Amino acid sequence: MTLRAAFALAIALTIVAIDARADAPARSPLPPQRIDVAYPTRGWPRGDPQRSDHVETEVALGRLFAKKSSAGVPDTRAILVVQGGKLVVERYAPGFDANTRFRSWSAGKSLANAWVGILVRDGRVSLDEPLDARPWRARADDPRRAITVRHALNMTTGLANEDGDGGDPSSFIAQLLFGSASGDTALAASDLALDAPPGTRWAYSTGTTQLLARLVADRAGEDWRAFSARELNEPLGMRSLLVEVDRADTPLLGAFVWASAQDWARLGLLYLRDGLWEGRRILPPGWVDFTRTPAPVPNNGSYGAHFWLSGKPGPEQYPNFGERGFDSFEMNGNAGQMVVIVPSHDLVVVRLGEMHASSWEELREQMGELIEAFAAPGSAR
Amino acid sequence: MKWVIGFCVWLALVLGYLGYMELEERSYVGGGFVAKEVCSCIHVGERAFDACRADLMALPGMDWLETAPLEDGDGVRSGLPGFAPRIARAKPDRGCTLEP
Numbered sequence: 296m297t298l299r300a301a302f303a304l305a306i307a308l309t310i311v312a313i314d315a316r317a318d319a320p321a322r323s324p325l326p327p328q329r330i331d332v333a334y335p336t337r338g339w340p341r342g343d344p345q346r347s348d349h350v351e352t353e354v355a356l357g358r359l360f361a362k363k364s365s366a367g368v369p370d371t372r373a374i375l376v377v378q379g380g381k382l383v384v385e386r387y388a389p390g391f392d393a394n395t396r397f398r399s400w401s402a403g404k405s406l407a408n409a410w411v412g413i414l415v416r417d418g419r420v421s422l423d424e425p426l427d428a429r430p431w432r433a434r435a436d437d438p439r440r441a442i443t444v445r446h447a448l449n450m451t452t453g454l455a456n457e458d459g460d461g462g463d464p465s466s467f468i469a470q471l472l473f474g475s476a477s478g479d480t481a482l483a484a485s486d487l488a489l490d491a492p493p494g495t496r497w498a499y500s501t502g503t504t505q506l507l508a509r510l511v512a513d514r515a516g517e518d519w520r521a522f523s524a525r526e527l528n529e530p531l532g533m534r535s536l537l538v539e540v541d542r543a544d545t546p547l548l549g550a551f552v553w554a555s556a557q558d559w560a561r562l563g564l565l566y567l568r569d570g571l572w573e574g575r576r577i578l579p580p581g582w583v584d585f586t587r588t589p590a591p592v593p594n595n596g597s598y599g600a601h602f603w604l605s606g607k608p609g610p611e612q613y614p615n616f617g618e619r620g621f622d623s624f625e626m627n628g629n630a631g632q633m634v635v636i637v638p639s640h641d642l643v644v645v646r647l648g649e650m651h652a653s654s655w656e657e658l659r660e661q662m663g664e665l666i667e668a669f670a671a672p673g674s675a676r
Numbered sequence: 677m678k679w680v681i682g683f684c685v686w687l688a689l690v691l692g693y694l695g696y697m698e699l700e701e702r703s704y705v706g707g708g709f710v711a712k713e714v715c716s717c718i719h720v721g722e723r724a725f726d727a728c729r730a731d732l733m734a735l736p737g738m739d740w741l742e743t744a745p746l747e748d749g750d751g752v753r754s755g756l757p758g759f760a761p762r763i764a765r766a767k768p769d770r771g772c773t774l775e776p
Contacts, residue, residue, distance in 0.1 A: 366727075366733070368727075394722075395721065396721050398716065398721065465701070469705050472709075473705050474708060477708065478774075539716060539720070539771030553720045651731075
């Protein structure tokens, strides 16, 4: 690349980065935990929403639980609202309760962000080191060795491992989770060609999350379950967390993380509190800001580092709460799994369940109404 | 005329084979999806088999798949009738894993 071409590329990337940020609502600071509110390590402090509109809240909750599948079960199975560090709404569909574990689908990808963040904190992984998956080590000049941990977190590896339509049995995602590639998901996701240079194109890939999952399993320095238990589950009190595995014992962070609604809210609160928990730094300084910064590539406006953002969505990206002016970032999964973090409102909202009779558009609308009911920044009683 | 009949027979065999292959793939992937989902729903989500299965049967096309718990109670099998079922097996603290 000539000097002029490199300069032009740098200018173009800067413009793209600035443009992506211009589409996003102004980013609010992450609010600290109030000194008189305990972290929910042992149990959730409870309160009533102090400044929200109770009628609006009840209407929004009523609409969220109204749609039922043909089996007669509401699509929405759990809604939790945490404001000011207190649990102010906790509601479940019949047959579900605080002990029920809910499946993440892609919301589990954000757990990969937390695990990698902990390894970065400890200096065991750096963002700009090569991801170096097994099939790429045979040749020193393999172009895939330019793929970094940062690229994987931002979904910009350039690998031809885009999810595709999960309803199509031949799609990559269907094969990866349920087909012939399901035995060793990290191997299947890495043993593919590049279809773009790393760091130049955003493409959503469960396979890419599986590469990060394998990285954590290899670098944890111990069984990854023990690593997660000591560094995350126990400090936060996330006692229900369970990550399923493929036959190679790679954690299925891309789709099969299970936790109670209260534990999903705990993980959301960790990010709202900038990675701090009871004075202990779980995630490194600046990690949450990195997480909620859009990857600077042309087709991305609403994806950070394994979290969805409120910027203007690019092609193939989900609608979000940016149009309502929220500076939210969120864990987000198939069938409407959502852990929405709204720093300006000191708020975490969790929605878990299915999407048999409802649609993404409806859920976004109803969740937006619920969040707006808590719009006034304040705290719980 | 003979070659026309021969061609039609050949075409029917090819289409039949392709159709069989397509169904086999759908049984393999679709059965894997249902076996995994129902197994995890029971053994990780701690819900009853009927409730877990009913959730999935609300999705289009799923009622074609035959789904049942394994006799030993440690997993779930699912597949289209006439094809080998996929099996998802549960292990403590590991959830459910699909067998090949």
